[in-house]
Amino acid sequence: MVIKVDADKAKKWSDKEVLIQWHKGFKDTLLTHKYQKEEDLNSFEQNMATHPSWLNGKHSTRC
Numbered sequence: 001m002v003i004k005v006d007a008d009k010a011k012k013w014s015d016k017e018v019l020i021q022w023h024k025g026f027k028d029t030l031l032t033h034k035y036q037k038e039e040d041l042n043s044f045e046q047n048m049a050t051h052p053s054w055l056n057g058k059h060s061t062r063c
Contacts, residue, residue, distance in 0.1 A: 001025065003025070015035075015049075015050040016035070016036060019032050019035060019036055019049070019050075020036070023036075031045050031048050031049040032049050034049070035049035035050065
């Protein structure tokens with residue numbers, strides 16, 4: 001898969017927008033699904049849902 005990202009535009013994305021874009025290429029998880037639906041999350045779940053680097057086992061620059 002080849003992805004072209006406008007870095008300046010992406011830097012302005014909210015956590016929710018990052019997840020929306022992520023889900024265009026990858027399957028969602030229970031936590032990211034709950035976050036997008038604005039369901040109640042505890043602090044651990046919130047942290048995991050908003051730091052997508054754990055989804056692919058790589059560190060993200062957004063962390």
